[in-house]
Amino acid sequence: MPRPGFVLDVDRSTPPTLFWRGEGFSLERLPADRSRIIYPPEPLAGLDNLDGHIRDALLNPLDMDPLPELLKPDMKLTICFDDASLSLPKMQRPDNRQRIIEAVLDMAAEAGVDDVHIIAALGLHRRMHEYELRHVLGDRIVDAFLPKGYLYQHDAEDPDNLAVIGHTDEGEILEINKRAAESDLVVYANVNQVAMDGGWKSLTTGLASYRCLSVHHNPASLQNTRSLMDRHHSALHKSIWRMGKLLRDSGPKVFQVETTINTEAFPAPFEFLAKREWEWTAKDRSLFLASSKSLNKLPNRTKRKIFHNIEAPYRTTSVHAGFTETVHEKTLENVYKQHIVEVEGQTDILTMGIPFISPYNPESIMNPILVMCMGLGYLFNMYRGKPLVREGGVVIMTHPTYEEFHPVHHPSYIDFFDEVLADTTDPAEMSTKWEKKYAEDEWYRHLYRTSYAYHGVHPFYAWYWGAHGQQHAGKVIIVGGYAAAVRKLGFTPASTMNDALEIASDTVGRSPTISHLHVPGVLVADVK
């Protein structure tokens, strides 16, 4: 029986705590008697015979007819799947999406369906490399569909292949991939890692156009998203659910397949990352020492290679299929079961280690903008109720924040960093002043469509993701970051955790209370 998550009050005997620092980690000692560490629950047990569970879900869907009954020989069937931003790190093969799609294809073949398209639901993310498609879908599907052009990636900038479904009650436009819009049935194959994902968001963002996304991907809506992990208090999700309703009423029939995974993210030799520090064995300690010492000596590119090669031994904890809303409720139940930790009240300071990866740099570089996005966007939002840190409190992150960018994946990020951040870090201001220029830049559009670049507007979205955190925190400090880059982000650089606490004392006084969000492991703090 896996142990639930819990809150550890730091005292003099507490060993130093693990912090991610990009492609590395450090142990930091937090002040005794006023610090607490929030540990995630241990990974839940996974389902045995996953393929059987998937088949079972397809045959016994929620609030919908069994899949075989929906399949007709002359129909247009479109299968969509989450792109490389899920899961993090990538899961060991075979991926859940491969399992789902293979099962769906088997049933479609039995039913004699000929017209099948498989579309990667990218939204404005970069296109997946062929080896990523192979990793996610398996060679069988790729070899059968890719050469003939039946497996392809959504293109949010292809005017010929987008269709407007309609407008919501609040006037929000819903414009999605034309093939999906015109299909008799859309099957969505999902992997749910956090509560933000899945549900109507899968299709209405993954297959949407820029103008459709910009309706809710903007500073105003994200400042009112409290939090991203709590869809009932998220302006972003409310807008998406309105679109979902529109999709249900006027769009194609959607058959949603969602799977939830546990938090077993790190294989040997990195298992110690998920353990609680006082339970480290002599072997764990030596592994920590050996790996952190040797990582320190390696160049960044080599470190990245090591970390991005990690394939997670996740276990799947649930599979549900059928009507999107019903399925997603079940999914959320399972996600929360894995993630929720009850926490009493807010503290003055929130500390967090920023890892080597975020949803926007699979196989790529965690550039400074993504550090902000990961810290203030994702980790800060890992709460339900109220944030772990009080309003006006201090957020302290640890990350090297090097000024490195992937030239193929993040071309507009480079310019955003040099040009936009030099001008402003305020989401609302950059949105009115700069967003359009980047969103409509022909060169970025070209790179998004033909190469492997995130859409020109994407760095803005990454920045808006942190808008709520940025607004809430009185000060943000990055420990161990490249000072010039940290300042450009509008944050304060510090060399050590002690320096950071010293700097924070200007804002929160001499003896502030501290919460540390323990990652790796994923948790959502249910703050009472």
Add this chain to the structure above:
Amino acid sequence: MAETIPASLAGKRIAITGSTGFVGTALVERLLRGIPDCEVILLVRDGRRTPAAKRTQKEILKNDAFDRLRETFGDDFDAKVASRITTVAGDVTRDGLGLNDTDRELWGTADTIIHSAAAVSFDSPMDSAVEINLLGPTRIANLANEMGVTPHLVAVSTCYVAGNRRGNAPEILVSEGPFDIGIDWRTEVAATKRLRSDTDALSRLPDQLKVFRKEARAELGAAGAPALAAKTEDRRQKWVKAELVKAGRMRAASVGWPDAYAFTKALGEQALTDTKGDVPVSIVRPSIIESALAEPKPGWIRGFRMAEPVIISFAKGLLKEFPGVPEGTVDVIPVDIVVAAIIAVAAAGPDDAPAITQVASGGVNPLKYRRMVDNVTGWFTEHPLYDPKGQPIVVPEWRFPGRGRVQRQLTQAKTVLNSADKVLQALPLRGKQAELSAQLEEKRIEVETALEYVELYGLYTECEAIYQVDNLLKIWDGLGAQDQADFNIDPRSVDWDHYINNIHLPSIIQHARVKTTPGASKSVDRMARMRKQVLDPTRHVAAFDLENTLISSNVVESFSWLATRRLDTPERIRYVARTIIEAPGLLRLDRQDRTDFLRHFYRRYENAPLEQIETDAREMLTQLIMTKAFPAGLRRVREHRALGHRTVLITGALDFAVAGLAPLFDEIVAAEMMVRPDGTLSGEMHSVPPTGEARAQILSDYCEAEGLDISNSVAYADSSSDLPLFEAVGFPVAVNPETRLATIARKRGWLVEHWTKADGAPRPLLPISELMVERERRRKFA
């Protein structure tokens, strides 16, 4: 003398040569101001672009010497001056002075001719020194004799005609002195003419031309045939000139003069005496002329003269030692004393004026070398110059070394710098490292200049001749009180400490435009300012080179990438091995001629199926071009576009290899290859690949066709082979320049950008494509 100077010259017509020079300008000003009723005829050469009359306006009347007169005359200045000055176009190196008939008539009416035109540079080539200094005065006398007129000819010469000697140098012709060795000026003229044609012939020998060509190539690289040809011819002419300078210096030294200037001046006096006929001649010999004591204003100086470069080099810390004997005399004389002396001689008239008047300080009021050095050192200690970083420069302690030692030190420094420069030029450096070479080049030029000063001027500081001024003082004593007040010609009146500290040094510091205030230099600001100019909305076209300007890659890499795209591992190894073996040969070819290289190299595409290449090239945008691109460069292209400029890519790369960049540019000019009917590439080019001078032509054709202004356009490139392109546009930008271009850009003050790849870009060891997923590869080959 009964009359005053103004009265003697009143109503006279005075012709002047050399009026655009230092003494000449001061003379014209002094005559206009001090002799109210005289008329002035100026013999001025036509400039290359400016006619003589325009030069008078620009180079004489606009000079700050006339500030005082402008103030007095107010708005009437132009009218008043025009009524008294006539400019005639002519040249003292031509027989009859090159005058047209009207001007000749006018010239003939002059009462007095003051000849101050001279090749004053100590390192003039022998032939031009002979033409101007030796034959010039004679031509003036000849013209007068031909016309049957006898104006009073006042010829300005130099004290240094006395040659290298110690002790007193009296005011007599060299041929009348005890040290004359009987040099015949006619023989020298003939020998110089022969020398000129011999040297020219020598410079045209095949071996010599090969050297010039090699030097031109070393400086410009593969800049294309026309640029190379121009540079080679330029080298040849410079070589001829340098040989003639050397010949002049050696000839002068061999017969006892410090340099060709003094030597030709000495022979010029002799020639004039031999050929003057009926024309009465007075010779005025100043020593080293420096800034004005009082007239037209204290410190007035024109041009960068003899002692100034030396003093400035010393203050900059460049010249640590300068030869000279501490007890030696530096014979300096302020320009206004010289001018007044010339006017006094002219006023005395042919009958009363001494045949030779020396204007020098050494005999009556000597400035000792040590005194000058002490004053200069003291002054710069108090008012230091600042280096580019804003730090004051400490002047070195002057140790009065012998000339040999200084020369040896400088020669050594020059040798070291030369070899360092050669090494740097040979290395494949770019960007910031290449700037090193540009800095080295500057240092080298500085040392060379210093060496020249030492060689030439060293002789003068070591000179121990004492110039007698008996005739000058006789004139002085004959002047009335008013003339003495208005026309100071007395060298004894100079207080050297005051003159150096309060008049001369402040003036030359101002003229030298050196850094006299602390604080870092503004060069970063300058770059920002230039960047703003480049990004001005009114620009028309922004032309970009590709390789090393926008991406750090080249045609060989893209070929390698495409060629290995469909190879398996053993085939790749063979490919890489082969390419490494060929590399030196390819590199050599590329350095010689870019076009030949491209033609040769592109043959490798022969038989490649175009369709497959195009497919692969799309992937290459991601794997090769984008990973090697300079993000700041791509951003700059788009900035230009956003400003409404046309963006043009001009590259020697093949069109399909750069197709992925199409959305950035309005126009892409790339190499195109012929395609056979079966869809394979022929390996032959449609036309000359756009490299070197062809780029300038392409851009100018484009601009003309589109009705755009090339001079209002910007060009970005990285190599000296783009020089023609840079010269064609108004706003050249050197991007990550290689050594040669870095040097050129620095010299010409071009904007230099240092763009780098994105930090974090993948860095494959070899420019070959990633191994395709095995299954994929097998399928494609099946």
